Amino acid sequence: MAIEISRGPPHLKGRLGKKAVGQRSGAPRVTEPLFELRLDLPAAGTRDASRSLYEQLKAAIVDGRLAPGARLPGTRQSAAFLGVSRNTAAAVYERLASERLVVSRAGSGVFVAPRASHAPARRPRNVPAVLRPAARLNPIWLRPDVTGAIGFWKEAADDERRGSGSGQVDFRPALVDSRLFPFEVFRRVSAKQIRVLERRPAAFVSPQGNQGNYRLREAITRHIAVTRAVVCGPEDILVTSGAQQAFDVLARTLVTSGRTVVALEDPGYPPLRAAFLAAGARVVPAPVDAEGIVVDAIPADAEVICVCPSHQFPLGAALSPTRRRELISLARKRSALIIEDDYDGEFRFEGGTLEALRTPDAADLVFYVGTFSKCMLPALRLGYIAAPAWAMPTLVAAKNCMDWHSPVPIQAAVAGFIAAGHLTRHVRKMREVYRRRRNALLGVLAQELSQWLEPIPSFYGMHIAAIAKPGVDAEAAAAAALGTGVRIHTLSRYFHGPPDRDGMVFGYGVADVPQIALGLRRLREAFQGRLPASARAQRRR
Numbered sequence: 370m371a372i373e374i375s376r377g378p379p380h381l382k383g384r385l386g387k388k389a390v391g392q393r394s395g396a397p398r399v400t401e402p403l404f405e406l407r408l409d410l411p412a413a414g415t416r417d418a419s420r421s422l423y424e425q426l427k428a429a430i431v432d433g434r435l436a437p438g439a440r441l442p443g444t445r446q447s448a449a450f451l452g453v454s455r456n457t458a459a460a461v462y463e464r465l466a467s468e469r470l471v472v473s474r475a476g477s478g479v480f481v482a483p484r485a486s487h488a489p490a491r492r493p494r495n496v497p498a499v500l501r502p503a504a505r506l507n508p509i510w511l512r513p514d515v516t517g518a519i520g521f522w523k524e525a526a527d528d529e530r531r532g533s534g535s536g537q538v539d540f541r542p543a544l545v546d547s548r549l550f551p552f553e554v555f556r557r558v559s560a561k562q563i564r565v566l567e568r569r570p571a572a573f574v575s576p577q578g579n580q581g582n583y584r585l586r587e588a589i590t591r592h593i594a595v596t597r598a599v600v601c602g603p604e605d606i607l608v609t610s611g612a613q614q615a616f617d618v619l620a621r622t623l624v625t626s627g628r629t630v631v632a633l634e635d636p637g638y639p640p641l642r643a644a645f646l647a648a649g650a651r652v653v654p655a656p657v658d659a660e661g662i663v664v665d666a667i668p669a670d671a672e673v674i675c676v677c678p679s680h681q682f683p684l685g686a687a688l689s690p691t692r693r694r695e696l697i698s699l700a701r702k703r704s705a706l707i708i709e710d711d712y713d714g715e716f717r718f719e720g721g722t723l724e725a726l727r728t729p730d731a732a733d734l735v736f737y738v739g740t741f742s743k744c745m746l747p748a749l750r751l752g753y754i755a756a757p758a759w760a761m762p763t764l765v766a767a768k769n770c771m772d773w774h775s776p777v778p779i780q781a782a783v784a785g786f787i788a789a790g791h792l793t794r795h796v797r798k799m800r801e802v803y804r805r806r807r808n809a810l811l812g813v814l815a816q817e818l819s820q821w822l823e824p825i826p827s828f829y830g831m832h833i834a835a836i837a838k839p840g841v842d843a844e845a846a847a848a849a850a851l852g853t854g855v856r857i858h859t860l861s862r863y864f865h866g867p868p869d870r871d872g873m874v875f876g877y878g879v880a881d882v883p884q885i886a887l888g889l890r891r892l893r894e895a896f897q898g899r900l901p902a903s904a905r906a907q908r909r910r
Contacts, residue, residue, distance in 0.1 A: 538888030581608025636863035661688030685827030
């Protein structure tokens with residue numbers, strides 16, 4: 370007898386939404402599980418039914434088809450779900466419980482026990498290489514330069530354990546202090562937008578051609594006009610799922626595999642590099658100095674040039690006015706295109722306003738990429754591209770090919786958040802928070818670590834880079850500091866080619882002032898070699 374059930378038993382149809390007879394008002398109602406396991410059992414009433422059910426359920430638990438935490442059908446519905454009597458089902462569950470494969474929770478039911486699954490890795494034997502599944506993968510995604518770049522933020526398991534817990538200091542850049550985000554305000558705005566959707570649901574029509582929520586695109590144009598002097602209209606904006614999808618959309622549309630040459634700042638942001646490598650671009654590094662990207666060093670055949678002109682990642686330098694003019698002039702002369710990554714341009718602390726590279730005069734060749742990950746929350750997964758009009762139809766087609774459009778409720782909520790002035794207030798608050806942290810960091814670096822590190826002048830953003838002085842081993846110091854709970858990146862991990870300098874990147878997105886002082890004290894001890902035994906052992910490894 371084969372039983373395959375994907376819904377509740379037939380006699381419960383039409384009753385699942387009603388209060389059970391005798392159930393007190395407000396009492397929790399146990400929902401019947403979705404049980405979709407195929408069972409091949411002997412005819413009902415035979416002696417082998419119990420043994421067969423036990424063996425099949427056990428096999429499903431062990432090999433992972435019934436995952437830990439999955440709820441098994443209640444014994445009252447065992448005939449409909451399992452094809453056996455209530456007593457038989459109870460006996461089978463008791464036997465599985467004795468082997469610690471299931472657990473019973475009073476009033477809730479029987480569940481697969483945590484870590485009950487021991488599904489072995491399935492490795493086919495004696496299969497010709499051309500028929501193995503891995504042989505069907507696009508080899509681009511197996512290249513170390515691609516996998517390493519897209520896995521940039523992933524830490525080793527041991528590093529994750531050592532860098533978490535109380536007393537830890539996280540100096541990694543690009544992290545956001547979500548503790549300071551006005552969640553209550555955002556919750557109210559989101560609820561209001563959900564009510565609007567209830568009254569006027571989004572039309573169920575083809576989403577093809579969707580650039581993103583119009584009100585959000587309108588709000589974005591106002592936001593970047595005020596904060597970055599970017600002049601554009603809603604029709605020039607494409608909403609993406611974060612900056613990374615923006616890079617991917619641009620790589621898909623601007624790169625012809627195996628032919629297009631893309632110049633990237635070196636050091637730079639590895640996940641940006643991954644998007645272009647995966648698209649088949651010929652990626653070439655362009656050096657960066659105190660004035661930003663060295664324009665004269667950009668290869669002559671580069672058709673796409675990627676830059677962070679306001680706050681170079683990770684060095685922090687701003688592209689000088691002279692270099693800006695040179696870069697735009699070079700792009701026009703060579704018919705090249707520019708991608709401007711402005712990931713944290715809202716946070717300026719000193720000096721005059723530095724406008725974005727995408728000015729009205731350069732709007733036909735600059736693709737401006739922004740994100741809400743730094744000024745709001747990374748979990749929103751919202752970014753945008755301000756693009757030339759001639760490219761927008763193709764960008765929209767590429768975005769639609771990926772996911773049609775970003776989630777409508779989130780877009781509407783962010784649009785309402787911006788329109789009501791909440792983003793402006795939050796950015797102002799965070800500017801002051803980050804200003805205090807930045808000043809504390811620079812002060813301690815100058816007083817305590819000047820023997821080993823020289824900070825790079827920077828007036829924007831949420832991190833500061835510092836160059837190691839000659840003979841200083843920043844890698845060894847960072848590894849030793851990790852043993853004391855200080856997590857920090859060295860410059861070497863940002864280079865595409867061989868590193869031409871050593872140093873560290875200090876993010877102050879999540880480290881408050883006391884943590885900054887603690888972390889830098891531990892880092893000084895790492896440079897001095899005065900470390901606990903455990904940290905010295907970490908340094909040797």
